[in-house]
Amino acid sequence: MTTLYAILIDGMIYASWLFMVAAGLTVIYGVMRILNMAHGSFYSIGAYTGASLVGWYFSGAEGAPYWSYALLLGAALVSGVVVGLLIEQGLLQFMYKRDEILMVIVTYALLLILEDATKLIFGVDPYFTFQPYSLLGRSEIGELTFANYDLALIAVSAVIGAACWLTLNRTHTGKVLRAVIQDREIAIAMGVNVKLMFAATFVVGTTLGAIAGALTAPAISVSPGIGVEVIVLAFAVVVVGGLGSIEGAIVGALLVGITRAAAVHLAPQIELFVIYGVMALVLAVRPQGLFGRDLARKI
Secondary structure (H helix, E strand, C coil), rough: CCHHHHHHHHHHHHHHHHHHHHCCCCCCHHCCCCCCCHHHHHHHHHHHHHHHHHHHHHHHCCCCCCHHHHHHHHHHHHHHHHHHHHHHHHHHHHHCCCCCHHHHHHHHHHHHHHHHHHHHHHHHCCCCCCCCHHCCCEEEEEEEEEEHHHHHHHHHHHHHHHHHHHHHHHHHHHHHHHHHHHHHHHHCCCCCCCCHHHHHHHHHHHHHHHHHHHHHHHHECCCHHHHHHHHHHHHHHHHCCCCCCCHHHHHHHHHHHHHHHHHHHHHHHHHHHHHHHHHHHHHHHHHCCCCCCCCCCCC
């Protein structure tokens, strides 16, 4: 039973992190139909800005240590909004009518540019911001001990998932976004400001990616290349769940997270394989993903 509890809790923690990373990616694709290869860079930017600001805070400030959590979120929000607006207004708005494959190439080029820009700004040395992680202490669940910070990430990811789902399904803005998703031309004819909707959606997606990076920074070594590693896992999650589906991202993250945790505890030699094994099995049965929707063809 101890091993089962460890698998479930570790799987939930890993799934919560996966969902936070994948949420922005699936929001952008769901509305804008852009498979954003640069999403890993937004995660990296959020991690670096959060780690830099919190490191500065603990190195010289004498304020309450719990303010570091506000700094992490503030750094993620500011960096996500600023970078998102610059990229959407300066580049992507001129590419919306282009082929989706070309958009993949453009965002991949953007990933390479942002990775090098991150190295120029923050350097190549790793950043360690352990204080917020250790500040919350640890809890015992049966015979197991877990960091409270990791458990808190489960609650944060649940809040993010609920907020995304409620916004898309229970608000007027969500209904307008769904109209844009179904038929962009008709939405424009009905008076919807599609350019504004696209800009807002992209900024939300980049901000979600930056938040995931900032909240992960205290638990990892923030170093060059973390964005490239993350984007592969994020794609695995959204492909399993179905591109553009919040429900799919949640289920995909849970499926991948718990399967990986089971492999770590029971068969660690296949840990790297199981994520892609799950993706292959799901796509063999449902090529559009578990919650993927069939798109209507225009004739």
